[in-house]
Amino acid sequence: MPNYKFLEGISVADLAFEATGKDLNALFENAALAMLESQAVLETISPKVTKKVVLENKDIGQLLFDFLNEIIYFKDAEQLIFKTVKVAITDSYKLVAELKGEKIDLKKHRLGNDLKAVTMHKFKVEQAKTGWKCQVVIDI
Numbered sequence: 716m717p718n719y720k721f722l723e724g725i726s727v728a729d730l731a732f733e734a735t736g737k738d739l740n741a742l743f744e745n746a747a748l749a750m751l752e753s754q755a756v757l758e759t760i761s762p763k764v765t766k767k768v769v770l771e772n773k774d775i776g777q778l779l780f781d782f783l784n785e786i787i788y789f790k791d792a793e794q795l796i797f798k799t800v801k802v803a804i805t806d807s808y809k810l811v812a813e814l815k816g817e818k819i820d821l822k823k824h825r826l827g828n829d830l831k832a833v834t835m836h837k838f839k840v841e842q843a844k845t846g847w848k849c850q851v852v853i854d855i
Contacts, residue, residue: 719749730828730853731837735846742840742847743779743802743810750786750853751797751816756825760798762815771809776840778808779849783833786814787853790830794819828855 718741719734732749736742751757768785772778782802789795797816804810819826831854840849 719745729834729836730830730855731851733848733850735843735848737846739775739804739847740802742849743782743804743812744800746779746783746849746851747786747797747800747802747812747814749851750783750830751800753828753853754790754830755796755827757798759824760796760816762798763817764795764815766795766797766814766816768812768814769810771807773808775808776838776849778804778810779840779851780833780835780838782810782812783851783853787830787832789814790819796824796826828853830855 719732730753734742734745734749736745766789770778770781772781795816796819797814799815800812802812834852834854836852837850
């Protein structure tokens with residue numbers, strides 16, 4: 716079950732959310748799902764296309780920032796929106812993710828926000844008592 720919530724009053728004309736996870740894999744998956752849900756009604760998307768993302772960064776915050784921006788890149792460059800995401804992160808902060816979705820179809824998909832970019836404004840990733848937590852603001 717995804718563990719995220721959208722935040723009000725963080726930034727004007729932007730989308731903000733907080734995501735949590737028991738480990739880094741769950742945190743990244745939940746952050747991605749918050750983005751995906753803000754873009755479209757997930758039930759309208761079929762997992763027809765699979766995209767693999769491989770990233771590495773010694774800074775876990777920068778790794779999340781890059782990963783989320785990669786999802787936006789697929790939307791802009793290839794007109795892909797995703798329904799599911801599976802993430803595996805190694806101890807050396809190498810990320811391998813699998814995203815499943817399809818090309819945007821205005822007749823089929825119920826679209827939401829058109830995400831432009833993840834911003835560094837109030838961006839944070841931190842270890843919490845029960846796992847990990849992040850706060851993300853996205854330019855829309």
